[in-house]
Structure formats: structure tokens, C-alpha cells
Amino acid sequence: MSPPLLRISGLTKLFPGVRALDGVDFDVRPGEVHALLGENGAGKSTLIKCLTGVMPPDAGQFILDGRPVAPSSPQAAQQLGIQTVYQEVNLLPQLSVAENLVLGHEPRRGGRIGPIDWGRAKREARKQLERVGVEADVTAPVSSLPIGVQQLVAIARAIAGDSKVLVLDEPTSSLDKAEVARLLALMGRLRGQGLGIVFVTHFLDQVYAVSDRITVLRGGKYVGTWETSGLPQLELVGHMLGRDIDEVRKLSDKHAAKPASDGSVQTVLTATGLGRTGALDPVSLQLRAGESLGLAGLLGSGRTELARLLFGADRASTGSVTMDGQTTQWTSPRQAIARGIAFVPEERKTEGICPSLSVRENIALALQARRGWLRPLSRKRQTDLADGYIKALGIRTPDGEKPIGQLSGGNQQKAVLARWLAMHPRVLILDEPTRGIDIGAKAEIEALIAKRAAEGVAVVFIATELEEVTRDCHRVLVLRDQRVVGELSGDELTVSGVMDVIARADRANAPSPDQPTLSAAGGDA
Amino acid sequence: MNQKGSLHQLMTRLIWPIAAVLLLLLINAVVNPGFYHLSVTDGQLRGPLVLTLQLSVYIMLPALGMCLVIATRGVDLSVGTAAAIGAAATAWACTSYAGGAAVAVAVPAVIGAGLLCGLFNGVMISKFGIQPIVATLAFMVAGRGIARLIMGNTTQLQFEHATFDWLGNGTLLGLPVIVWVSAAVAVGVIVLVRVSALGMLIEATGDNPQSARLAGVPVARVLLLVYALAGVLSAVAGLLWASNYHLSHAVNTGKYWELDAIMAVVIGGTMLTGGRFTLLGTVIGAVLIQLLTQMLQAIGVDSDVTPLYKGLIVLAICLVQAPALRQALADYLQRRRELTA
Structure with missing residues (x-):
């Protein structure tokens, strides 16, 4: 077993009121695809931000190739050999593939301020594309390529320098099935070249198709690291959701759901x-x-x-x-x-509330919108409506006139709920x-x-x-x-x-190949 | 209790614009003693103060529309052009028809033209998703050509019409007719927006368009309506301007009005980021800008240099309102108090 390429130990990051990361330890070996999994709020994004120098951790350290490192900025992380490719392709869409690939280290004629040697730049760009198995016109603008190929170009750019660790943060979210297969095959090849790949995704099929080991985080805490081949999917899901399988099996009958409603409804x-x-x-x-x-x-x-x-x-x-x-x-x-129909969306802040409007206005909004602007709800009716729901749902606010953005999350959620209950x-x-x-608000x-x-x-x-x-x-x-x-x-x-x-x-539709090192996907663009 | 709460909110928004108006009136008293001179000629109150009210009309009417547009996170750069089109329609009606017929044609033509201008912007923005600044910039430039065409492909069209002359230069109960008409329009707009639910739907749209859409607010229709209103108000301002000067000019009517209107809105306490807005603040802002212009003229600032001072003073007023600066100032005062205590 090879010594670790990157060791993360005791990594802790505090946000006001939350331990986003709480003493996380794990390591990444050279030549491995290491899946990093967890549900919402598990701490994956925070960990990646700390690793790639976007924000400093509050405690803990990274040991890269036996040396402690503390990337202070994304540039510093890249110089250390830690490269990241995000879900949203991070290239300059209007510039050509070659320009994107050599940007920042353009080959020049005669010294550092000489003119750019475009012939060499194109040759270098082609060489980099070869490494990721893409054949594309390097003079074409990036935006003219399909999104999956753009993602591969982004990876080519990331691994162009002296890279050791490649972080792929949900790289497959916007790709179709064929593009996913190509990306997984590439990950297999890069693994063969000795890179340590950290793979963040929520597609379990892809985890099982390509990863060597799996680390699970939950609520900012390290849950464990397993060899992929030795971890049944059911157990993995249990770890992600924080449920011990045997315990769940025993308890589950007590939680047996209510009788299904009779067919007459x-x-x-x-x-x-x-x-x-x-x-x-x-x-x-x-x-x-x-x-x-x-x-x-x-x-x-x-x-x-x-x-x-x-x-x-x-x-x-x-x-x-x-x-x-x-x-x-x-x-x-x-x-x-x-x-x-009423809908309380998942993203309360961006899709639920109008933050600078009052609690009263937020509660009355849907009802008023349905009545149309020519049939206003009187101020008194709005106030009565808001006060009634503030009392009924126990919304903690001095009165209905406070801007809703100043309430706590649970109270905002109750107000959004009130908006829809008012619609019957x-x-x-x-x-x-x-x-x-x-928990209290949850139960309510x-x-x-x-x-x-x-x-x-x-x-x-x-x-x-x-x-x-x-x-x-x-x-x-x-x-x-x-x-x-x-x-x-x-x-x-x-x-x-x-x-x-x-x-x-059923895994019939799972992306192929199961043996990603035997590259099935070709190199065509 | 609730009513008092929102009144308090309104006052905190208006306190700086009102303070600035008072300050300018005070400065005027010092640098330009003649400013407060009032006389009665032909049954009309005359003097620089009356002139302030009269000229601020051309800032206020477009600014009222601009305020609603800005509240939806937009901007309308074409208000001056809509005014030119309104003026052109007035001049065209008065040169094509006589007497009552001219009035009967001009008024619906101006309102209709303003409505079309606004709807064009509104459709571009709400249906085709073009950025407001781009859509209205395009119309700001292109619309001047339309004004020219309305006037029969001339740059300037002069006219004489008794009713419009009375509207632009007449007197009613001691004050210019134009002031009464504009005040009535302003009150009408405020009532329309605040008595109906339009104000709330506009504020929700500007505060968080996503949330508003998912709560069932007809966001596209709200946008259409505010741009339409801005178009109509600007065209009416153009009609008043044409009545005042007996002419319409394809290039000069409404020139730079969009800038004054935006400034009036911002000084009046409505933020460019959208959401909460105050029409009353905008009215005060319009008077403020006109006061400023006159004061600079009175102390002999060259009219070419006036915009520099205008810009600086607007910037100062906005800085005073900026939360970051106020926080820093509060922190500084707090520290001083602690040091001296």
C-alpha cells in the first residue's frame, strides 16, 4: 500500500453557531480515486474550500508529500499542486481552447515580455488535450464545444502544471450519460498516472464505477473511510444518513407508517x-x-x-x-x-422570502397576488391575517412589521408556510x-x-x-x-x-464502464 | 401601532432628503438673498421659489415612473426620449388641428405614445429578458428618430395654441397651472400605487424576483406596468414642456432628463438595488435637484460646470445614507465617547 499523498488531520472550521468541520481526518493516496460523500451540510464544500485555499481552516493541517502545507489562496494551492475543477465549467468561454489552456503561462518569444509564440501555444494545447483524450480544434472558442468536452478541457488545464491532487467537485452534474462515461474513463487514466483524485458527487453509481475508497462526512464530522469494493451500497447510504443498519432494521417496525388511506378518497x-x-x-x-x-x-x-x-x-x-x-x-x-397548489421551496432565502418586506407582507403576498393588484387586501385584513398566523404558528417576532430577513430561519420558514396556509x-x-x-420548530x-x-x-x-x-x-x-x-x-x-x-x-442504467481503466470512450471531440 | 411603525420607517427614509432641502434653502438665503423675493404680477406669485416648483416638474414626473422602475431592480434610460415623443405629438396635433380638436387629439395621442414607449421597453425586458439598461438605452437612442418622424421629419416644430399656452404658462390660484397639474398627477400616481396592491407587488418583485414569482406574483405583468407608467408620465412631462415653450425639439426636449430622474430617485431614499421605494421621497428629490441647479446658477457657476457640483452633492447625500458609512460613523462616535468618558 502506497504512503499517503495528502493527509488531512484534525481539520476544523467554525462558522457562527455551526461547526462546519469538526476534526476531520483522512488521507488520499497517489493513484487513487477517493470519493468524498455526504448529504447537505455534511461539510464537503467547506473541506474543499479549505483544501484549495479559498478559506483558512480554524484548526488542523494538510500534509502533502510529507510536508505540512497551508494554502492561503487558490493560487497558492495550485502552486502546491492541488488543482480543482468545479461543477460549473470555469473557463473563459469566448477565448479559444488554446488561449484557455496556456493562459497565465503563455510561451513567449525572447523573454518574459516578448510576443506570445502562438505556434508553440497551440502545440502545447494539443499535447494537453491529448492527455485527457480530447481531439478538438484548439483555435475554436471554448463555448462552441459541448459541455462535457468543456469539462475535460477544464481538467486538462488543471493538470497541465505539476499537479499532485485533483479535486473534482460534482463534475458530472450537468453532463449526459455518454459524457459521464468519458469523464469516468479519464479519471481512471489519470489515476494510472499517479494523481490523487478527490471525487465529490452525489451519484452513487459513479462512485461505485470509478472510486477506490470512500470517505463519508456527516454534519461536519468524519464518519469513516472504506474500500469501495468492501462497502455495500446499503451500508453506505446508512452512513450518509446516519443510520446504523441493524439498529434501523430492529427499530423500523415500531415506526411502521400509518395505514394507507382507504381507496375511496x-x-x-x-x-x-x-x-x-x-x-x-x-x-x-x-x-x-x-x-x-x-x-x-x-x-x-x-x-x-x-x-x-x-x-x-x-x-x-x-x-x-x-x-x-x-x-x-x-x-x-x-x-x-x-x-x-401551494409550494414551500427548499431554498428559503433565495426562493421563499422577500427579505426586506415585513412579516405581514410576506404572509399576505400569495393571497394578494392571487387577488390581483386591483383588489387590495385592506391593511387591517393583512394585519389580522399576519397576527393570526404569528400566534397560531408561534412565529417569534415583536410584531408583523419587522422585516422578515431579520427573523431566524425557523421563524422565516413558518411565515412562508403561513403564506400558503392562508390560501387554503x-x-x-x-x-x-x-x-x-x-427541533421544537421542526416538531411544530x-x-x-x-x-x-x-x-x-x-x-x-x-x-x-x-x-x-x-x-x-x-x-x-x-x-x-x-x-x-x-x-x-x-x-x-x-x-x-x-x-x-x-x-x-437497478443498476442497469449505471454509466459504463465498470472498468474505467480500459478506456472505452474514444478521443473524438 | 403598526401604522406608527411604517410611518416611522417612512420618516427615517425621508429625513435626509428633507434635511438636504432645508440646508439648500438656508444656503440660498445666504448666497442669494433675492431667492426669497416674491411678488404678485397678473394674479400670479412670481419669484425664484415659484420657478423652482415650476421647473422641478420636468424632473418629478419622469422620476415618479423611474422610482417604480428602479424598485423592480430596473432602470429606464428612455424617459427623456419618451418626453420628446410626447412633446412631438403635442406639436403635431397643434399644427394639424385647431382649437378644441387639437386638444382632443393631442391628449390621447400623448398618453398613447407614452404607453407604447413604455410597453416596448416592458416587453423587451419582461418577455425577452433583455437587461433594462440595454433595452431602454436602445430606445433612448432610437426613439429620438420617432419624435422627428412625428413632427414630419423636422428637428424643431413650433406651434401656438391658447389652451396649451394656458397649460404651460397660465396661472391658477396664484401658482402656475403646470404646478397644479403635476401635483395632481403625482398624487394620482401615489394613490394608484399605494391604495391598490401594486406597491406591494412591485416591492416584492424588486426585493426578490424568485420568491415573488413562486408566490404567484405576475412578475412579467408588474414589469410591463411600471415601464408603461414611466413612459406615460414622461410623455406627459413632454406635453407640459412643449406647452411651456410652444415648441418641440427632437434633440433637446428631455435631454439628460433620465439622469436627473435617477438622481431624484436615489436622493429621495429609494435604493438602486430595488425593493422598498418611496414616491414622496422622489418628489422631494426632484425639488432638491432643481434647487441645487438654481443655487449653482445664482452663485455664478458656469452652466457647463454645474453637473460637476450636482454630481458631487448627490454623491455626498448618498454617502450619508449609505449603511456602511453610517455604521463607521456610529462606531467612531462610540469610540470617542468611550475615550472621553
């Missing part, structure tokens, strides 16, 4: 083949009055995408929604709202309504959801915590890799049941 919404290219394979489902439907799956599984399509927040590329006997394709959230929706879609809020919100369902609202509920989903829902759709891979209800609806489905989801 009325269907409120039917989605037929609803999908969006690159985000979600077509899904058909029915929402019934008084039933809460859970969407379970890991981050990036397509659960949020499905919720957004049901609400019209994104345009569906296939399929339709049927309500009240009318079949439509939502072109805007307004249509869905007019039919009685028939379908209530909640995307991670309990994320990042304290869960109780509130249960109450609405009991009153006959069709609830769609997304939560990373499988216990919440199984506890609060009558029926659960399990998603993985942008597809629905299973449906559970009744006695099958347990935490371990959901995890089994996530882990066992």
Missing part, C-alpha cells in the same frame, strides 16, 4: 409522464385528498425537481398535470396556484420544510402538516431525514438518479425499507 391531482430533460425522467403519480405523499431520495435524486414540476416552478419538457378533469402543462406557478390550498408541496431549523411544523392532511389537503413532503418521511407520510415514492425507483406504503414503509430501495435500485 378522491384524487386531487394526477401527473402523467411529468419530466424535464436533464432533471427528471418522466413520472406519473396521483395525489389524493387527505393523504401525505413522501418523496425520498438522496440529494440530487430528482425529488426537488419533481416538486417543482408539480407546481410549475420549472417548465416540464414532457407530460401533463390533470386537476378537476382538466389536463394542462403549467407554464407558470400562477396557474398552479389558481388551482389550489388543496395540494401542499413542502420541500425540506424542516431543514436547518431547531410536522404536526401542522399532519393536521392539514387530516383536514383533507393532499400533502407532498420532502425531507432528507427518512424518519420524518416515514413517520409523516402515508405513501412514499423513492427517487434515485433522477428516476422514481420504488413506491412504499403500509407495512413496507419503514426507514430500512426506503434505504433498501435506494441502495438496490
Whole structure:
């Protein structure tokens, strides 16, 4: 076993009120693909930011090739041989491939300030592209290449110098299946050249296709490192979600979900083949009055995408929604709202609140928007509405006039929820309504959801915590890799049941090749 | 309690613009004693103060529209051009028709032309996603040609019309008619925006367009409406200007009005980042800019150099309002207090 190339020890990073990283240790060997996994808030991004010099850690150190290093900036990290390629391609789109590849170290004629030797620059660029298996016109602008090839060019640029560690932060998120296969094959080849690759992704198939070892972080803490070949998927999912498999198996029966609603209840919404290219394979489902439907799956599984399509927040590329006997394709959230659908989005700050508007205005917003600007809600009605919900949901604020941006996350979330409850929706879609809020508020919100369902609202509920989903829902759709891979209800609806489905989801569509070193993908552009 | 809360908020926003107006009035009293001279001629109050009110109209009307546009995170560089088009339509109507017919044609023509200008911007921005500064810049340049075409392909068109002369130069209850008309329009806009729910929907759109869209706010329609309103208000300002000077000019009518309007909005306490806005502040801002212009003229600053001082003073007022600077100042005072204590 080779000595480690990079050792990370005791890495700690504090943010106000949060330990984003709490004494994380692991090492990366030369010639290995090391998958770094974890759910939202696990600390992956923070770790990468510390490693690549974007921000300094509060404690702990990096030992690269036996020497302690402390990259103080991204440039410093690159000089040390730590290169990073991000999800969003980080090239200059208008410049040519060659310009992008030699930028910063252009070959020049006659000294450092001489004119650029373009002939040599192009030859160097071609050599770099060869290394990543791309044949492209180096004089073409980067923006003219397909996104997958751009990603490979970005990698070529990253490994051009004297690189030792290559960090790939969700590099496959925007690639199609063939492009993913090509990238995985390249990772296999680079591993053969002795590079240590840190691979951050939420696609488990890709982890199993290419990685040698897996490190899992959860809530800023180091959970463990395993040889990929010796870690069953079910166990991996358990580590990521913080559930011990055997314990879960034993406990799960106690959590057995509520009896599925009897067949007599009325269907409120039917989605037929609803999908969006690159985000979600077509899904058909029915929402019934008084039933809460859970969407379970890991981050990036397509659960949020499905919720957004049901609400019209994104345009569906296939399929339709049927309500009240009318079949439509939502072109805007307004249509869905007019039919009685409500949506509490995952990103509270960027998609939920209007931060400088008051709590009152935020609560009254959806109702006012539906009435139109010519039929204003009187100030008194707005105040009564806001005060009523502030009291009913226990929103902690001195009064309704405080800008909502100044409230805590949990109270903001309650106010957004109040905005939709004021609409008396028939379908209530909640995307991670309990994320990042304290336990008390969490329980209150869960109780509130249960109450609405009991009153006959069709609830769609997304939560990373499988216990919440199984506890609060009558029926659960399990998603993985942008597809629905299973449906559970009744006695099958347990935490371990959901995890089994996530882990066992058929791997027929998994990206090839399983043997990435035997490069299957060619070098054409 | 709630009402008091928002009144307090409004006052904190308006306190600096009001203080600046008072300061300028004070400075004027020192450097230009004649500034407060008022006389009554032909039943009209005359004097520099009256002139301030009269001339600030051309800043205020476009600025009211600009304020709403800025509240949605946009900007409208074409208000001066819309004014030129409004003036051109007035001149065209008065040279093509006589008497009451001219009025009956001019008023709907001006309002319609302003509406079209604004809708053009609004469609470019809300339907095609063009950046406001680019879309309105294009129209700012192109629209001057339209003004020329309306006037029958001449640069300048003069006209005489009794009703419009009264509108631009007449007197009502001691003050210029133009001031009354503009005040009525301003009150109308404020009532329209604040009594209806439009103000709230505009503020939500500007504060966080994503959240607003997901809450069901018709963001595209809100944008269309504010640009349309800006177009109409500017065209009406153009009509008043033409009535005052008995002419329309394709190049000079409304020249640089967009800059004064933006300044009035910013000085008035509405931030360019969008969201919360105050129309009353904008009205005060417009008066402030006109006061400043007149004061600089009075102390003999060359009119070519005036923009320099205008710019500096606007910058100073904005700095005073900037949270970062106020925080730094507060920290500094706190330290001094601790040191002396």
C-alpha cells in the first residue's frame, strides 16, 4: 500500500453557531480515486474550500508529500499542486481552447515580455488535450464545444502544471450519460498516472464505477473511510444518513407508517409522464385528498425537481398535470396556484422570502397576488391575517412589521408556510420544510402538516431525514438518479425499507464502464 | 401601532432628503438673498421659489415612473426620449388641428405614445429578458428618430395654441397651472400605487424576483406596468414642456432628463438595488435637484460646470445614507465617547 499523498488531520472550521468541520481526518493516496460523500451540510464544500485555499481552516493541517502545507489562496494551492475543477465549467468561454489552456503561462518569444509564440501555444494545447483524450480544434472558442468536452478541457488545464491532487467537485452534474462515461474513463487514466483524485458527487453509481475508497462526512464530522469494493451500497447510504443498519432494521417496525388511506378518497391531482430533460425522467403519480405523499431520495435524486414540476416552478419538457378533469402543462406557478397548489421551496432565502418586506407582507403576498393588484387586501385584513398566523404558528417576532430577513430561519420558514396556509390550498408541496431549523420548530411544523392532511389537503413532503418521511407520510415514492425507483406504503414503509430501495435500485442504467481503466470512450471531440 | 411603525420607517427614509432641502434653502438665503423675493404680477406669485416648483416638474414626473422602475431592480434610460415623443405629438396635433380638436387629439395621442414607449421597453425586458439598461438605452437612442418622424421629419416644430399656452404658462390660484397639474398627477400616481396592491407587488418583485414569482406574483405583468407608467408620465412631462415653450425639439426636449430622474430617485431614499421605494421621497428629490441647479446658477457657476457640483452633492447625500458609512460613523462616535468618558 502506497504512503499517503495528502493527509488531512484534525481539520476544523467554525462558522457562527455551526461547526462546519469538526476534526476531520483522512488521507488520499497517489493513484487513487477517493470519493468524498455526504448529504447537505455534511461539510464537503467547506473541506474543499479549505483544501484549495479559498478559506483558512480554524484548526488542523494538510500534509502533502510529507510536508505540512497551508494554502492561503487558490493560487497558492495550485502552486502546491492541488488543482480543482468545479461543477460549473470555469473557463473563459469566448477565448479559444488554446488561449484557455496556456493562459497565465503563455510561451513567449525572447523573454518574459516578448510576443506570445502562438505556434508553440497551440502545440502545447494539443499535447494537453491529448492527455485527457480530447481531439478538438484548439483555435475554436471554448463555448462552441459541448459541455462535457468543456469539462475535460477544464481538467486538462488543471493538470497541465505539476499537479499532485485533483479535486473534482460534482463534475458530472450537468453532463449526459455518454459524457459521464468519458469523464469516468479519464479519471481512471489519470489515476494510472499517479494523481490523487478527490471525487465529490452525489451519484452513487459513479462512485461505485470509478472510486477506490470512500470517505463519508456527516454534519461536519468524519464518519469513516472504506474500500469501495468492501462497502455495500446499503451500508453506505446508512452512513450518509446516519443510520446504523441493524439498529434501523430492529427499530423500523415500531415506526411502521400509518395505514394507507382507504381507496375511496378522491384524487386531487394526477401527473402523467411529468419530466424535464436533464432533471427528471418522466413520472406519473396521483395525489389524493387527505393523504401525505413522501418523496425520498438522496440529494440530487430528482425529488426537488419533481416538486417543482408539480407546481410549475420549472417548465416540464414532457407530460401533463390533470386537476378537476382538466389536463394542462403549467407554464407558470400562477396557474398552479389558481388551482389550489401551494409550494414551500427548499431554498428559503433565495426562493421563499422577500427579505426586506415585513412579516405581514410576506404572509399576505400569495393571497394578494392571487387577488390581483386591483383588489387590495385592506391593511387591517393583512394585519389580522399576519397576527393570526404569528400566534397560531408561534412565529417569534415583536410584531408583523419587522422585516422578515431579520427573523431566524425557523421563524422565516413558518411565515412562508403561513403564506400558503392562508390560501387554503388543496395540494401542499413542502420541500425540506424542516431543514436547518431547531427541533421544537421542526416538531411544530410536522404536526401542522399532519393536521392539514387530516383536514383533507393532499400533502407532498420532502425531507432528507427518512424518519420524518416515514413517520409523516402515508405513501412514499423513492427517487434515485433522477428516476422514481420504488413506491412504499403500509407495512413496507419503514426507514430500512426506503434505504433498501435506494441502495438496490437497478443498476442497469449505471454509466459504463465498470472498468474505467480500459478506456472505452474514444478521443473524438 | 403598526401604522406608527411604517410611518416611522417612512420618516427615517425621508429625513435626509428633507434635511438636504432645508440646508439648500438656508444656503440660498445666504448666497442669494433675492431667492426669497416674491411678488404678485397678473394674479400670479412670481419669484425664484415659484420657478423652482415650476421647473422641478420636468424632473418629478419622469422620476415618479423611474422610482417604480428602479424598485423592480430596473432602470429606464428612455424617459427623456419618451418626453420628446410626447412633446412631438403635442406639436403635431397643434399644427394639424385647431382649437378644441387639437386638444382632443393631442391628449390621447400623448398618453398613447407614452404607453407604447413604455410597453416596448416592458416587453423587451419582461418577455425577452433583455437587461433594462440595454433595452431602454436602445430606445433612448432610437426613439429620438420617432419624435422627428412625428413632427414630419423636422428637428424643431413650433406651434401656438391658447389652451396649451394656458397649460404651460397660465396661472391658477396664484401658482402656475403646470404646478397644479403635476401635483395632481403625482398624487394620482401615489394613490394608484399605494391604495391598490401594486406597491406591494412591485416591492416584492424588486426585493426578490424568485420568491415573488413562486408566490404567484405576475412578475412579467408588474414589469410591463411600471415601464408603461414611466413612459406615460414622461410623455406627459413632454406635453407640459412643449406647452411651456410652444415648441418641440427632437434633440433637446428631455435631454439628460433620465439622469436627473435617477438622481431624484436615489436622493429621495429609494435604493438602486430595488425593493422598498418611496414616491414622496422622489418628489422631494426632484425639488432638491432643481434647487441645487438654481443655487449653482445664482452663485455664478458656469452652466457647463454645474453637473460637476450636482454630481458631487448627490454623491455626498448618498454617502450619508449609505449603511456602511453610517455604521463607521456610529462606531467612531462610540469610540470617542468611550475615550472621553
